Amino acid sequence: MISMPGHFVTTRFNHVLGWARKFSLFHYPYVTACCGMEYMSTACAHFDIDRFGAGMTRFSPRQSDLLLVVGTVTQKLAPVLKTVYDQMTEPKWVIAFGACAVSGGIYDNYAVVQGIDQIIPVDVFIPGCPPRPEMVLDGLLKLQDKIQKQEHDWRWKRRKP
Amino acid sequence: MARLDKESPDSLLLQMGPSHPAMHGTIRISLELDGERILRSDVEVGYLHRGFEKTCENRTYFNLLIYTDRLNYVSPLINNVGYAMTIEKLMGLQVPERAQFIRVLMSELSRISDHLTCLAAMAMECGAFTVFLYNMKAREFIWDVIEATTGARMTTSYIRVGGVRADLHPDYRVAVRKAVAETRKVLKDVHGLLDKNKIFLDRTRDIAVMTPENAIAYGWTGPCLRSTGVAYDVRKALPYLVYDRLRFDIPVGDRGDNFDRYMVRMREMEQSLRIVEQCLDSLPPSSVTRAADDLEPAEAILAARTKKPRRGIRLSPNLEGSEKAVYGDILAGDNRSIVPPKEETYTSIEGLISHFQFFMKGHGLRPPKGEVYFSVEGGNGELGIYLVSDGSDRPYRLHLRAPCFHVVAALEELIRGRMIADVIPTFGSMNMIGGELDR
């Protein structure tokens, strides 16, 4: 009975799990380029990403649940990004930060991946070149909404890959 | 793909990067280690190679301005200045004096924010997180000044060929003085936190020492070269804009170690603050008075159907600072190379035609055939642009002389024989900026 979808206990538990996960995001700042400067601004005192619970920067994919791809990803760097994403443990989310991560930005040439969604699945796209810190925080809030509403996999049975 | 082959069977291969906590840029340092000591290393760059030089051959000169912002992205206005001045040298354009002072002001604010960011990252990687937060705080005040005038905090595209895009914001003096005061406070705090800090000194004093001869052989310029004792600064050696009229010193170090690179940058920030204050005092006054009976744009366009409006036009806030009356102060008078003022564009046929011609493919900014090399003092050193023009609206070849390219070329030699932990302050003090290194 309890494991039926839509049951009161499971939905409440899902809600609580969503609440807990969205307010305790450990992010991995995969910083490459100019957007890194706006990432630094967002993380620091003026615009403080820590207010939203996402202030813990963990530079290890094993320890983080949010992959912030900040800046341009080149063809040379793409396999590394995929490796880092694969090394992250579930549950994990990805934010494409900046125009270059979203779609290649102003660089449409031989060297740049035209958007990281060609390599890894992305949850939130934050446009801007570079996006203002307020936009980054807005994107983070959208991700938090998404986490709140999504089905969390808490059962002991392994989910099908 | 580990490039290093192990030379001895007992050593360990370790890859640092390309995604690593050091906030400077993506770079891979492959290390061959004996315990913690580095036997050999291989520095692999190119993880941020965005094809800038190839793009330059496919975009008009005006379009390329936005790409130059993203080269050394912590001091974008300096790149803009270098690019614009290279084209102006080729075309023989003379920039009005007020625009030159504005360029110097913006360049120095960019330089301060570059050094603040570099030292913030370097200190944070050594563990001094407070310095990172303080420097970012000061940087925000500087970016407020830049944003009020140019519209963007970082990638501004503000400096144009012939001058600047818009005049300074009306309240700029207040904002600049506040930024200067806050930066001075932060510098004083950081001096107090790091200068005599035993941990910081142990990690940076006499680590990665570079001799002046070696530095010159590597083509080092900028704060890294000056930390070895060679007083070469493009602003003093080959002055451009109005630097020959401003009084500032060139700080040099004596030992060429990490601590000297840190100290030279701190002192350079003080000198840049001096230059900013001198600019505030010596800026030529604006030759414009704004009238109260300006027309609204819609009225002006209507009136222009019969005859040219005699009164001024009140432009929208987005175009503030770029009114026609200000053009004499901020842009050279060469009609081929500047965007005509909006009042002309929307109320007269000649203005419309020259606007259209500026942006049309094959027309617009077309420097004469030839080649030129021009350099400015970037945040990291001599930022040079070598431009080959074939007379069309696109560069034939544009090559950037990136200062941190030469600095990072010496990284391998500097870390050989040292511990892994020494790589961090060394790499941090070099201020490698990926956009500039890899272009």
Added chain:
Amino acid sequence: MEEKKALSELQKRFSGNILDASAPLGDETVVIRKDALLEIAEFLRNPPFAFTMLLDLTCVDYPDRRDRFEMVYHLFSLTLNERIRIKLALPESAASVASLTGLWKNADWLEREAFDMFGVRFDGHPDLRRLFMDEGFAGHPLRKDYPLRKRQPGIAPRT
């Protein structure tokens, strides 16, 4: 003027190898034969001219010319505070020139970049391999015949 002396000294000593010497827009430029590069570079590096800093080393591709590649070197003398530009032409069939790694240490990376982007080889370079592009990259991007958007993905795009 010191730099005119450098140009005139060069013309006196290496008259057979100097094809052109001029100063367009104030930049002293000398066009030389490719075989004389090492000799001239060493001469300029030594006192009294002491062009001890190699500022830049790059290549320009002129596919319409007989000698397709033009190498451009910028040298700087701290004592004289002057710059000089050396240019030499390379045909596509024999696109190789002497390496300057023995004289200036940053020539190592600069030549690797020129090799990566244009395919010009440098004789005497200790380790000539690609610098920016991936080692499996085919072609040389900055040549005029390499299309701007021809991507060689490092990883297959996901469906």
